[in-house]
Amino acid sequence: MTQERSSQPRKSATVVFAWGERPIFQAGDRIRIGTRTPIGHYRVPTYLRGKQGVVVQVIAPAAVDNEEEGYGRNAGKRLHYYRVAIPLEEIWPDYVGSPRDGLYIEIYETWLERI
Amino acid sequence: MEPHDHGHEAGHGHDHPHDHAEIGQLAPPQFYDIMETAVRELLIEKKLIEPDEIRRQIEVLDSRTPALGARVVARAWLDPEFRARLLANGRAACEEFGISFYDDTQLIVLENTETVHNLIVCTLCSCYPRPVLGLPPDWYKLKPYRARAVIEPRAVLAEFGTIIPDDVEVRVSDSTAMVRYLVLPRRPEGTEDFTEDELAAIVTRDTMIGVVPATVAAGGIRQ
Amino acid sequence: MTSTENLVKRLPNDIGGLPAEPIQRVEHELEPWEKRCHALADVLDFHKIINTEEKRCGVEALGAEMVGKLSYYERWIVAFANILFRKQILAPEELARKMDEVRARWNGEAVVGN
Numbered sequence: 001m002t003q004e005r006s007s008q009p010r011k012s013a014t015v016v017f018a019w020g021e022r023p024i025f026q027a028g029d030r031i032r033i034g035t036r037t038p039i040g041h042y043r044v045p046t047y048l049r050g051k052q053g054v055v056v057q058v059i060a061p062a063a064v065d066n067e068e069e070g071y072g073r074n075a076g077k078r079l080h081y082y083r084v085a086i087p088l089e090e091i092w093p094d095y096v097g098s099p100r101d102g103l104y105i106e107i108y109e110t111w112l113e114r115i
Numbered sequence: 116m117e118p119h120d121h122g123h124e125a126g127h128g129h130d131h132p133h134d135h136a137e138i139g140q141l142a143p144p145q146f147y148d149i150m151e152t153a154v155r156e157l158l159i160e161k162k163l164i165e166p167d168e169i170r171r172q173i174e175v176l177d178s179r180t181p182a183l184g185a186r187v188v189a190r191a192w193l194d195p196e197f198r199a200r201l202l203a204n205g206r207a208a209c210e211e212f213g214i215s216f217y218d219d220t221q222l223i224v225l226e227n228t229e230t231v232h233n234l235i236v237c238t239l240c241s242c243y244p245r246p247v248l249g250l251p252p253d254w255y256k257l258k259p260y261r262a263r264a265v266i267e268p269r270a271v272l273a274e275f276g277t278i279i280p281d282d283v284e285v286r287v288s289d290s291t292a293m294v295r296y297l298v299l300p301r302r303p304e305g306t307e308d309f310t311e312d313e314l315a316a317i318v319t320r321d322t323m324i325g326v327v328p329a330t331v332a333a334g335g336i337r338q
Numbered sequence: 339m340t341s342t343e344n345l346v347k348r349l350p351n352d353i354g355g356l357p358a359e360p361i362q363r364v365e366h367e368l369e370p371w372e373k374r375c376h377a378l379a380d381v382l383d384f385h386k387i388i389n390t391e392e393k394r395c396g397v398e399a400l401g402a403e404m405v406g407k408l409s410y411y412e413r414w415i416v417a418f419a420n421i422l423f424r425k426q427i428l429a430p431e432e433l434a435r436k437m438d439e440v441r442a443r444w445n446g447e448a449v450v451g452n
Contacts, residue, residue: 041398045291081293101268150416154428164387176376
């Protein structure tokens with residue numbers, strides 16, 4: 001049986017990304033910051049737990065979780081940080097200022113859930 | 116605010132076994148000073164660090180002052196393409212200027228506009244764009260600023276004499292990870308014929324933290 | 339729910355939004371030892387002997403009283419000592435003896451010079 005040679009690969013070359021290699025959120029995604037209470041080192045301030053906001057920028061490249069880095073992890077599994085914007089009115093019930101005033105912060109991927 | 120005169124020489128390396136009395140320093144070192152010396156000497160004895168590294172890093176730190184950030188801002192005010200590169204990638208644009216980043220931090224430059232005013236803080240510690248601004252002032256690292264900047268930024272700004280109109284959005288950036296921030300203040304009116312040096316002279320540290328706007332009056336070299 | 343939970347749940351440095359006084363625009367030029375301490379922190383981070391996040395964690399671990407009462411660089415150097423002990427890079431006895439030696443040097447040579 002003869003096969004005609006093709007100038008194109010027979011299968012499309014689909015690249016599969018490793019876990020964590022690509023950010024799971026993009027600018028514009030609405031997110032909620034997690035509410036867990038770590039014992040020991042954390043880098044998500046208490047005042048922001050459970051607050052909702054919007055991703056404004058993906059921080060690249062992926063990096064080590066700084067909460068684990070605090071215990072000596074200098075390398076290993078990397079995920080993305082995301083700069084998120086949260087209206088100050090949403091954080092503080094009695095906020096004095098403009099409804100457009102916002103808090104911007106980098107949050108690690110493991111602390112964010114899509115809403 | 117003028118720095119205190121402690122009568123000390125600038126820190127110098129201690130690569131010889133005995134500290135010698137520094138000119139003007141008559142008091143023996145205090146507890147934490149002794150601890151620092153002891154930790155450093157032990158690490159050097161164990162060959163984990165070298166005396167030259169500490170000496171060199173002191174020189175690095177001494178070379179990083181707000182004057183570096185001021186030059187970046189002045190250039191951004193004059194050169195729209197540089198400004199665009201600066202806003203796209205703060206660290207790369209500073210490196211273009213010869214301002215190296217000796218650590219793993221990134222820099223996001225936050226542009227103040229007619230409708231947006233930026234302020235930077237680190238509520239959890241003292242993250243600050245040290246490679247381009249030098250070391251932060253004490254007030255930036257103490258509780259009042261860190262606690263209040265994220266809950267009442269307009270009141271904090273007012274304490275610095277800065278009143279932001281209600282139709283201007285205040286954005287407070289709280290540093291917690293590897294990104295550092297530099298505020299790009301608005302170029303004040305009346306500077307249209309300033310040279311780059313004259314522009315840099317009016318860009319003070321506090322304008323790049325975002326607690327005050329750049330003004331022609333403050334710290335300028337013009338009469 | 340006991341009141342001590344908050345001591346565990348909220349780190350002493352986690353102060354965003356807490357009530358606080360008016361800002362006093364204090365600043366000071368670093369003491370020589372403080373500058374050396376800062377340089378030491380940077381060098382330790384370059385080598386990953388103590389990375390910057392480990393330093394932060396070490397300062398938090400000092401606990402609320404020390405975080406409240408020690409100055410900025412005092413917290414750093416005590417945190418470094420603790421971390422170096424935990425990593426078995428230094429031993430407590432070793433550091434104590436070296437501190438005595440450093441102190442004795444000064445007492446023996448104060449003012450007179452080299």
